[in-house]
Amino acid sequence: MDNTNRSFKSWRLKQRPSGEIETTDLELVDDIIPEINDNEVLVRTIYFSLDPTNRIWMSDVDQYMEPVEIGDIMRAGGSLAVVEESKVEGVSIGEIVQGGMHGGWQEYFVMPASDIIKIPKDTGLPLTAFISVLGFTGPTAYFGFLDIGKPKEGETVVVSAAAGAVGSIVCQIAKIKGCKVVGIAGSDEKCKWLKDDLGVDHVINYKKENILESLKKSCPDGIDIYFDNVGGETLDAALTLMNKFGRIPVCGLISMYNDWSSTGPKMYRNILMKTLTVTGFLVSDYAEQFGECLESLGKWIAEGKIKYKVDVVDGIENAPTAVNKLFSGENNGKLIIQTSKEP
Ligand SMILES: NC(=O)c1ccc[n+]([C@@H]2O[C@H](COP(=O)([O-])OP(=O)(O)OC[C@H]3O[C@@H](n4cnc5c(N)ncnc54)[C@H](OP(=O)(O)O)[C@@H]3O)[C@@H](O)[C@H]2O)c1
Known part of the structure; x- marks a missing residue:
């Protein structure tokens, strides 16, 4: 196909933010859709993920991967895209694939055959499940809590950002494992969802309550596992109440x-x-074990033991404002941008 007259939009990093991301830190640019070579596909983005780590990638602090360079397309922590042109045997137009590290904040991109991972058909799940609970957020919760938290039945687990994409899955896996769960979140509505719908035992609205005092009340036997999504004052409060050999x-x-x-x-x-074990982890380090994890998560979803929410913001132009919802707490579930219709 001749793409000479077809353009696509992408967000490029213009300058490194100071504090909160400003729309002027990025630039919405039009480019010509590239031609594909043998063993490549051209895909149209349907969804891309907005993640707290977008803010890390925009800065030039020493981090777990290279920062996004000024002028480059903003990296996305995951995307789902539909194949529009294919020069790869066995990959057909209309199939949906994961964007992996190729899909950024952009409407179109090219992928090599070697990196194509197809989304399974007829799963009975909405497509958005594959960019949320069955994308990266579910595995983050699964490996971080089970492999590093090493829960035992009856233990007390505290989760921060508990109503968020990762935190809400941690809370539910902790309940499945027979733990007592205390969720910390930033609104009464989020706390109500955690308690009424997810079965969290105690909730703390940290914007209204003193975290340490409320944790003392809800964790009379101390804390065995603190799943840290936020650091800062919340981490300090949890550290104060950790039990011996806590994780x-x-x-x-x-x-x-x-x-x-x-x-x-x-x-x-x-x-x-x-004598605590405090361990940082990256979900990407568990890539080879994703199969086992997705099987368990899929089973728990089918059994109604795991629920998840997706917060879909329409339109690529809204990405730089929408990403700040993660920092204000306005997101209600896994935050994603929809750039085109599902086929
Ligand atoms: N290690 C890994 O591999 C990995 C992978 C994915 C994500 N993560 C991390 O997991 C955490 C959650 O990410 P997510 O994608 O699931 O996002 P999320 O929880 O859906 O959204 C972020 C939430 O963080 C809370 N928050 C924002 N600023 C805060 C502050 N100053 N103090 C306390 N809470 C604050 C807000 O909830 P409230 O309304 O409750 O304040 C907001 O909704 C992030 O720290 C992210 O970087 C790590």
């Missing part, structure tokens, strides 16, 4: 992504006093 999977530090200047936790000493 802290460090999943994220969202309270710090807009400003790295804050100092470390005041209760650092409890790592020694309570």
Whole structure:
């Protein structure tokens, strides 16, 4: 196909944000859709993921992968796209694939045959499941909680950003494993969902309550696992109440992504006093075990033991404003941008 007259939009990083992401930190650019070579497909993005880590990638702090360079298309933490042209044997027009590291904040892109992962058909699940609970957020919860948290029945588990994409799945896996679960979230509505719909035992609205005082009340036997999504003051409160041999999977530090200047936790000493295991992890390090994880998550979803929410924002032009919902807490589930219709 001659793509000379076909253009697509993408967001390119214009400057590194200072504090919250501003729309002026990025630029919406039109480019010509590229031609494909043998063993390549051209795909049209349907959804791309917005993630707290977008803010990390925009900065030039030392991080777990290269920052996005100024002028480059903004990286996405996942995308789903439909094949529009194919020069790959066995891949047909209309099939839906994962964008992997090829799909950024953009409407079209080219993928090599070697990186194509097809989305299974006729699963009975909405397509958005494959960019949320069965994308990266479910596996993040699964490996972080089970492999690093090492839960035992009856233990007390505290989860921050508990109503979020990762946190809500952690809460439910913890209930499946027979733990007592305390969820910390930033609104009464989120707390109500955690308690009424997900079966979380105690909830704390950290925007209204003193986190440490509320944790003392809801964890009279101390905390065995603190699943950390936020860092900062919440981490300090949890550290204060950790039990001997407690575990802290460090999943994220969202309270710090807009400003790295804050100092470390005041209760650092409890790592020694309570012989804690504090372990950072990246879901990408578990890529080879995804099969086992997706099977378990799929089974729990089918059994009604795991529920998930997806917050879909329409239109690529809204990506830079929508991403800030993750930092204000306005997102209601896994935040994704829809750039074109599902086939
Ligand atoms: N290690 C990994 O491989 C990996 C993979 C994916 C995600 N993560 C991390 O997991 C965490 C959750 O990510 P997600 O994609 O599931 O997003 P999410 O929880 O759906 O959205 C982020 C939530 O964080 C909360 N939040 C924002 N600023 C906060 C602050 N200053 N203090 C306390 N809470 C705050 C907000 O909820 P409230 O309304 O409750 O404040 C917001 O809804 C992030 O830290 C992310 O970086 C790590």
